[in-house]
Amino acid sequence: MIGHYPPHGGGIANHLDNLVRELRERHEVHVLTYGSIEPRDFERDLVHQVSVPNVFGIRGTSFSLLASRKIVRLHRKFRFEVLHAHFVGTTSYAGLLAKKRTGVPLVVTAHGSDLDFMSKLPLGRYFVKKSLMEADAVIAVSHYLAKKAISLGAQSVHVVPNGIKPMNLYRLERGYITFIGALRRYKNPEVMIELARAFPGERFLVVGDGPLRAALEAAAPPNVTFLGYRRDIDRILSRTKVLILPSKREGFGLVVIEAGSLGVPVIGSRAGGIPELVRDGKNGMLFETFDELVSSLELLLERKSARKMGHLGREISGGYRWPEIAHRIEGIYLKLHSRP
Secondary structure: OEOOOOOOOOHHHHHHHHHHHHHOOOOOOOEEEEEOOOOOHHHOOOEEEEEOOOOOOOHHHHHHHHHHHHHHHHHHHHOOOOEEEEOOOHHHHHHHHHHHHHOOOEEEEEOOHHHHOHHHOHHHHHHHHHHHHHOOEEEEOOHHHHHHHHHOOOOOEEEOOOOEOOOOOOOOOOOEEEEEOOOOHHHOOHHHHHHHHHOOOOEEEEEOOOOOHHHHHHHOOOOEEEEEOOOOHHHHHHOEEEEEEOOOOOOOOHHHHHHHHOOOOEEEEOOOOHHHHOOEOOOEEEEOOHHHHHHHHHHHOOHHHHHHHHHHHHHHHOOOEHHHHHHHHHHHHHHHHHOO
């Protein structure tokens, strides 16, 4: 596995952590990630790293070169059967360079910002297209990303969504309208400030951190609470009556499934892969304009509507468990080795 991995945070690190845990039930799985880190004790011999300058534009390119060399050295010792890179761009290009030197099949997974953002950068577009065209298999976490991958040259694309871990439902008051995500422009957290002004009698939670936090806190009315980055998402969702996902782009939207597993309905924007998860009028509602968002929230604040959509959300989320997701990915690996 090549990509961000604990103790790094973020969506890809979380995805890899869960996928690796499931696959290790049947396989020996090694991970190569960005250094410098201190691996967890239970996998100290299975997590490898390369240190690169933490400078945008240099960091990723340096990783491509150094990681590919490290993979080749590790392959001489461990004889890998599959290389799997997470994030299409410099990370997948490291896998591609290693594939050319080792002959080991390469799988790459597109998670979202790689195809939405990296592919628009001059050098990034080269890394993305080269990786997609020459990988032995491409996994996209949504149909939206699969179409994008094909348009950029991918030959063999499989749609396998993210999975979720079992989440605890705490018996807490469901008193909040909640946003969970990075406080960056593409996540559109500013909408929560407007929404809080439109519903002064409701309480709002903004969970996450990022460069917009200071400005958002300065502009927020008194009924908005900022919690920063949190790991106890199940506890926060247990206090939530409606989740808002207003992203301008979103490859998948894992928080939709997490919310649904705890019976929380979601109002999401019609962007990226969100409409694949939020079934309009079923487990939540979709919006394009602010007025549509306001109308949707008014409807979901009626307990009967929210309860009905939350119940369906639980049913839908049942199809995104990690054992099943890992089994599907394992099937892709096995197909690569059964080819003539």
